[in-house]
Structure formats: structure tokens, C-alpha cells
Amino acid sequence: MKYIATVDGTDHEIEVDRVGEVTLDEVTMVTDLRAIDGSSYSLLLDNRSYQVFAERQAGRYVIMIDGDQFVVEVEDARLKQLRAMGGTAHEEMGGASVVAPMPGLVVKVLVSPGDEVEANQGLLILEAMKMENELRSPRAGVVRQVNVVPGQTVAQGDLLVRVEEAEG
Amino acid sequence: MLKKVLIANRGEIAVRIIRACHELGLETVAVYSEVDRNALHVRHAGEAYLIGPAPAAESYLRGDRLIEVALRSGADAIHPGYGFLAERAEFAEAVAAAGLTFVGPPPSAIRAMGDKVQSRIRMIAAGVPLVPGTAKGLRDDEAVAAAAEIGFPLLIKASAGGGGKGMRRVDRPQELLASLEAARRESQKAFGDDTVYLERLVEGARHIEIQVLADTQGNVIHLGERECSLQRRHQKVLEECPSPVMTPQLRAAMGAAAVAAAKAVGYVSAGTVEFLVDKQFRFYFLEMNTRLQVEHPVTEMVTGVDLVKNMLRIAGGRPLRVRQEDITWTGHAVECRINAEDPFNNYLPSTGRITSVVEPTGPGVRIDSAIFEGAEVSLYYDPMLAKLIVHGKDRPEAMMRMRRALAEYHIAGVKTSIPLHQHLVNTTQVLAGNYDTHYLEEQFRMERPADGARERVAAIVATLLAHRSRGDVINRLAPVGSQVEWKLYGRRAGLRRL
Structure with a gap:
């Protein structure tokens, strides 16, 4: 085998x-x-x-x-x-979702819907275990969705920000 | 002498203090939050009392409840450990006001060293060398003016800070205001105080600290240094004693400065004076930690002096049993802080239930830990799970011993920093002792030998396990509920017909 x-x-x-x-x-x-x-x-x-x-x-x-x-x-x-x-036709193309890797508190949101972002650009700051952790964009694109506001508590796996391919 | 000690802490340090108490024949009282009922410190202690819900602000930081429990249980002293209330002068005062003994320095010394701006003034008066910087809490416009004088790169530090919170490196003038805002925000949250000051960044510097012990009779001695330059986000990762760059002359000079610093604030108990040491081996006072340090075991291993027992004896009014000339440094000790974090995924904190723990044993190995099978690692407290400390006859033996011990160590259920440490003690620069406070974050990479030998072993183990549960594996390959499964089935059936 x-x-x-x-x-x-x-x-x-x-x-x-x-x-x-x-x-x-x-x-x-x-x-x-x-x-x-x-x-x-x-x-x-x-x-x-x-x-x-x-x-x-x-x-x-x-x-x-x-x-x-x-x-x-x-x-x-x-x-x-x-x-x-x-083939890979079933893979989701073009977009990336940033989910909370752990439960925590949103300290600061660094982007707004419509913003163009670079790969690795900071999207928001999540505080967990007494440390501030910057969550970064996995790809370059345009911020389509921001689901959280500062001060909000999030659970692991919650969708925080969605970044999609820039049009044209 | 004391009879019964309440330990106002949790985790490995609570266990460490309980052990020292029991070895001195003292009774112990543990306190615990609602999520810590099963914790090791509760089980090791003579008595244990619930003090509140999981968040530290409602339990381990509730000084009033701690004092109430101490009085109720008949304890005559409170040991604060590190973190939580250890460096809160008001707590030390409240303990004394309740007629109890605080196992630590007098409130005046905590206050003098806790305010970083005040402590600088005292140190200048005592002749302790300092890094150039501003001497008071600053408004933003004052900071901009001062920064131009100090020069870049510089550090913004929180007046009430510690452990790197509220600290920011600034490389260019245009970054100053944004960094000030971030530092103030962090400081406000961590300490309820957004006062900051600026300091020149000494490049290529090592972080070397001196342990001191002072009794109520006025005797102050130092126990040499701990090298703590391997840091990430200003959190120490690996510490060793002696420092690879230490000489008897430098140790004597730094020791004398540390003793002078302690005397300048009327220090009593165990304390640590932190210094930056530059490439020319000039040293500058950073701050004094007026408590027991996380990394105290490396000093204990090399000097043979039990720091926690000494703190307890001193708190009981006893004079130091050792004089400066009695202190000698034998062999070499290394400590690795094992954190619940994922070194392969940007050090994200890892939480969950610990499903198994295999601890290294054998010659020269010490583990200060509070974890066990079934322990829950939550987001409520510090991510440090355990400290692995080794002692060897010299630095090479200690490093090889650490490799061996890390290879034996296994914690399942949460991600840990064990692989980070294993990579560190296999890195040429670390083995050569050739690193500064920026090495770990800026230069160190988790790289493996190119031969791929262990990768192949890992591949074989995984394959054998997959083979054993083969039906299981095949079923999981296709995304459940998608059409792919059916397509795969069709193709597979087609292949079978061939």
C-alpha cells in the first residue's frame, strides 16, 4: 500500500x-x-x-x-x-476570512470596509492571555466585511474580517 | 519565626513557595479561584480557601479577601509570589496593618522602585549608572522635544510598567506619536496609569540582572547574575547563570551596584536589580524587581542558596546565614520557560485540557511546574505552564543536558514552546553565548538540519498510524457532504474495473 x-x-x-x-x-x-x-x-x-x-x-x-x-x-x-x-475547482477562490484564532477581546480595529490592504497588513488587535496580538491579512485585497468593534469579546473561530480580491 | 504562611498566588510559583514552607516546617494556606479547585497548589497546601471567580481581578487580586482568609485561617504571614499583588505597596501596607507579615520588601521600597521615574532619581543619588533618558512622566509634546535630544532609536516605557507592558521601541521621529498612544493604552489597561518616560535604546545590549538578599539587620549581599537576553516581546524565554560574558571583575562591579541600589531604598528580602550591559561591558540600571523572580531557580542551582527559604527566614526577622564571601558559583544552570503557545503559528496562545504530561528526570534536572493530566489551561492567567531547569558542571554540559531533557519532555493537549527551546539550544549563536536582547526576535529562525532525518521518521510514524486506521483515513479524504465524495467514488470504482 x-x-x-x-x-x-x-x-x-x-x-x-x-x-x-x-x-x-x-x-x-x-x-x-x-x-x-x-x-x-x-x-x-x-x-x-x-x-x-x-x-x-x-x-x-x-x-x-x-x-x-x-x-x-x-x-x-x-x-x-x-x-x-x-482539480481544485471546489476550493474557494479569491477571498480570505480572518477568524479569531482564540477567544479574546478586540482592542482596536485597524481597517474599515473598502480599505485596500497588503498581505500581512495588520487588520485588528486582539487581546488574549494578557497579550495584544495583531491579526494580519493573509492576502492583498479589499476589506469587504468587518464584523467586530473595539471592546467586543469574540469566541474562537468567529469571523472577524473578510478580505477579497480587488476588482479589476 | 513564622508559623503559617498564606500563599497569595497560583501556578508553579505557589507550589514552589509551599514546598519551601514545608521544608522549613511551616504550615501553608492556599487560595484558589473557582477554576483552580483542582490546581496543584491547592492539593499541596495544608489548607485551601476559595476566594472568588476565575478573573484575577475578582480573586487573586482581591487583597481584602486574601487578608481576611489569612486572619481566618490563623496564618501569620502572606507570601505574594510574583505577579498579581507582589509589587503593590498598598497591599503590603494592608497586610502589615492587619497585623500580618508580608514576605517581601517594606512598602516604602516597593514604592520607591515601582515608580520608574522616582527610582531613577534615587539611583542617580546612590551612584548607580543609568541609561540616558527623561526623568518624569511626559505629555506628548514634551516627549517629542525630549526624543530629539535623546536620539533614535529610543524606548517608551510605562512609569508603572514591568514585563514589557507599555514598552515600545521607536526608530523614527514620525513613529513617536503612534507609539506613545499604544504604550499609554497598554499601560492604562495593565496598571491603571498612562504615565510614560523615554530612554535611549542601548543597541546590542544584553539583559543581565543581579539577585540580592537583604535582611532586617541591614545586611545586603548579592548572589551574582542571571543572563536574560533571550526575550520575545520583552518576555524572558531562556535564562542562564553565569552569563556567557561574565568575568569576576564585572560581577563584582555589578554586584556592588546592585547592593548599593538595594541599600538606597532600604530594601529587605529577595530582590533583583536589572541591568543593560552594552558591547563594551558598561552596565546601566534598568529597574529593580521588588519580588521573587520567575527565573530565580538558576541562581539557586549555581549558588546552592534557596532564595524562597531565605525570604521566609528574613520575614521571620532572622539575619542572613550567609555572608558575601560565602557565595560561590558552581557549574552552570539554564532555565527554559515552557509556555502554552504555538511557536509554529506566531506564538498564538494555546488553551485547553492537558491530556498527558511526560516530564524529564535524571541527573541535574529540575522542574517547577503546576500542570498535570486533566489540568485546564485557560485564558484567565499567565500562559507559563512550567519551568525546566538544568544544572551541569559547565555551560556545554548544561546545554547538552537541556537538549536531552527537552527531548524527554512532552505535554499533550495544548501547544507548547518546547520546540522553540529545542531549536534555541541547537543554534550556534545560542551555544556560543553570542546573543543580545534582540537576537531571538530579529535573527533567530526555527530552522532544521538539511538532512531531513527526523522529518523522514515523522513521515514514517504518521504513515504507519494512518495505515493502521486505513478505512478511517480514506473516508476523511474527501470533504464531507460535497459532490467530490461521489466523484471520487466514481473514479475509484472506475479504477477498480481497470
Whole structure:
């Protein structure tokens, strides 16, 4: 069974042949992955021992090795191919929504509807955990919607600002 | 000597103080807000009392309730820890007025050092070197005039400030007014006071602070420095002792200045005098923190002096047991502050329930922590979860030990700054001790070795886990409820026929 595992933007083709063996970059290795407790795993990879913590989050795997973190997306290689054939027509084009990454208090709104903004331009300041955090525009465009006012408390995931492609 | 101490704090520092009390044979009283019933400090303490709802303003900042609980429980002293009421002179006064002992400096010393403008005047009189700057709260027009004299870049600082709140760097004259507004707003919110002052920015400077201990008999000693230059948004991230640039001569000079600063305000208890040290090793007084510091453990590890126990003994009227000549510095200690934040996503705060904790152990490792499986990390309080401190015979051993300990450390359920620290102690400049207060924010990048070895291991682990739950994975690949699922099904069926 072939998979594509994507780490930091790099695709790795990994074949899991039968229990205990994987092939990566044409090198076949003997693996022994044991679940220890909760998110804790022990991996022996050709007898090299790794202490690993792994969690599934939003369809991706967050892997901790040696105190460093890697986010891995795994797809069935065949399905990935199919998706490539299907194209990206279903992706939302042209706009970007800025949502509250955490609950907090809107301290200041830096833009108004109709404003043209650059990518990474500050849109508003959200205070959470006693720190002011500037939320920035993920893209260049025009502010179409501002849903909050200073002093307003927002919940995680609330739509704050919408930036769309500038017309013409 | 004291008999029973109320700890007016929460989190790791409350636990730290409770431990010191118990080792001294003192009884302890914890206080907690409604969301902290299960907290570690409640469970470690001899007694615990509810003081109010989750917001600190209605619980841990309610001095009246804290004093009432102290009286009701028969405590004879209150230790404020750091943050909350630790540097509020009025609270220290109210504690004394209630006939209780405040485990900290006299209110007059808190007040003298708490007002940054007043403290500058006192330090000038005591002969402690200062960074050029303005000497009083300024109106905006006065600030513009003063800024031209001081020169750019400069810093705007809140008179009542601390921990970087209300502090702003200004590089150009045209940025001054906007930055003044932001600094005043932050200061007003954090301290209820929008008075600011200006100071020349010493470029390439290190932040090095000196720990002092003073008893009620008038003995004042210093316990050497802590190097705190690795900062982000003026919050310390990693601290070490000794500083990589320290020499016995510089330590003696800075120590003497710190002792003079403490004596100038009649200081008693543990305190910290913060200095900027420039590239020529000239040092300038920044401020004095009139409380126990977060990073106090690195000093304890290297000097062998328990600062919290000393604070308690001093509060009980005992003279210092150690003289200046008894203080020696053995080996090297490093502390990493483990915060609930995502170093891969602009350090956004992370909240939630901690689902598992695996703490490093073994030689030379100390953890001051208040987290456990099931602990809730909320937005109500400081994002610091724990402090990981290591001690080694020298700096290289301490750094290698920190790498080893960080590799063992795992906290699940919230994002933490553990990866940031692991990257830091694997960075050439940090290992070389070659960094200043701007290094972390301006130069440091989370980069990995190009060999991609651990990336491949991560890919293999994720793939094996995905393989084990294969049906699950395939079903999740297509967006639920969209037409894509059906199209995929059709194509898949088509492929099967081939």
C-alpha cells in the first residue's frame, strides 16, 4: 500500500508492504511501532530507537521527536492522484476570512470596509492571555466585511474580517 | 519565626513557595479561584480557601479577601509570589496593618522602585549608572522635544510598567506619536496609569540582572547574575547563570551596584536589580524587581542558596546565614520557560485540557511546574505552564543536558514552546553565548538540519498510524457532504474495473 506523507511541504512516498516493513526513498526498513500510553509511541526503525509522541489533529498527524514538532499529512497515493485529476475547482477562490484564532477581546480595529490592504497588513488587535496580538491579512485585497468593534469579546473561530480580491 | 504562611498566588510559583514552607516546617494556606479547585497548589497546601471567580481581578487580586482568609485561617504571614499583588505597596501596607507579615520588601521600597521615574532619581543619588533618558512622566509634546535630544532609536516605557507592558521601541521621529498612544493604552489597561518616560535604546545590549538578599539587620549581599537576553516581546524565554560574558571583575562591579541600589531604598528580602550591559561591558540600571523572580531557580542551582527559604527566614526577622564571601558559583544552570503557545503559528496562545504530561528526570534536572493530566489551561492567567531547569558542571554540559531533557519532555493537549527551546539550544549563536536582547526576535529562525532525518521518521510514524486506521483515513479524504465524495467514488470504482 503506497502513501504520500507530506512534512514541511516535502512529499515522501512511503510504501507499507506488510506489517513490519516500510520503503522510503527506495530504502526498505524494518519497523516496529508500539503504542506505549496515550500519545506516546516507541519506534524501532532498523533497530534505531525513537521516542515519539503522535496525535491526530484535524486530519493531520502532529509528531513530536526529540522535543521538536512535525506536522504530517498522509494520503493514500492512489487517492492523491485521483484528487489531482479532479482539480481544485471546489476550493474557494479569491477571498480570505480572518477568524479569531482564540477567544479574546478586540482592542482596536485597524481597517474599515473598502480599505485596500497588503498581505500581512495588520487588520485588528486582539487581546488574549494578557497579550495584544495583531491579526494580519493573509492576502492583498479589499476589506469587504468587518464584523467586530473595539471592546467586543469574540469566541474562537468567529469571523472577524473578510478580505477579497480587488476588482479589476 | 513564622508559623503559617498564606500563599497569595497560583501556578508553579505557589507550589514552589509551599514546598519551601514545608521544608522549613511551616504550615501553608492556599487560595484558589473557582477554576483552580483542582490546581496543584491547592492539593499541596495544608489548607485551601476559595476566594472568588476565575478573573484575577475578582480573586487573586482581591487583597481584602486574601487578608481576611489569612486572619481566618490563623496564618501569620502572606507570601505574594510574583505577579498579581507582589509589587503593590498598598497591599503590603494592608497586610502589615492587619497585623500580618508580608514576605517581601517594606512598602516604602516597593514604592520607591515601582515608580520608574522616582527610582531613577534615587539611583542617580546612590551612584548607580543609568541609561540616558527623561526623568518624569511626559505629555506628548514634551516627549517629542525630549526624543530629539535623546536620539533614535529610543524606548517608551510605562512609569508603572514591568514585563514589557507599555514598552515600545521607536526608530523614527514620525513613529513617536503612534507609539506613545499604544504604550499609554497598554499601560492604562495593565496598571491603571498612562504615565510614560523615554530612554535611549542601548543597541546590542544584553539583559543581565543581579539577585540580592537583604535582611532586617541591614545586611545586603548579592548572589551574582542571571543572563536574560533571550526575550520575545520583552518576555524572558531562556535564562542562564553565569552569563556567557561574565568575568569576576564585572560581577563584582555589578554586584556592588546592585547592593548599593538595594541599600538606597532600604530594601529587605529577595530582590533583583536589572541591568543593560552594552558591547563594551558598561552596565546601566534598568529597574529593580521588588519580588521573587520567575527565573530565580538558576541562581539557586549555581549558588546552592534557596532564595524562597531565605525570604521566609528574613520575614521571620532572622539575619542572613550567609555572608558575601560565602557565595560561590558552581557549574552552570539554564532555565527554559515552557509556555502554552504555538511557536509554529506566531506564538498564538494555546488553551485547553492537558491530556498527558511526560516530564524529564535524571541527573541535574529540575522542574517547577503546576500542570498535570486533566489540568485546564485557560485564558484567565499567565500562559507559563512550567519551568525546566538544568544544572551541569559547565555551560556545554548544561546545554547538552537541556537538549536531552527537552527531548524527554512532552505535554499533550495544548501547544507548547518546547520546540522553540529545542531549536534555541541547537543554534550556534545560542551555544556560543553570542546573543543580545534582540537576537531571538530579529535573527533567530526555527530552522532544521538539511538532512531531513527526523522529518523522514515523522513521515514514517504518521504513515504507519494512518495505515493502521486505513478505512478511517480514506473516508476523511474527501470533504464531507460535497459532490467530490461521489466523484471520487466514481473514479475509484472506475479504477477498480481497470
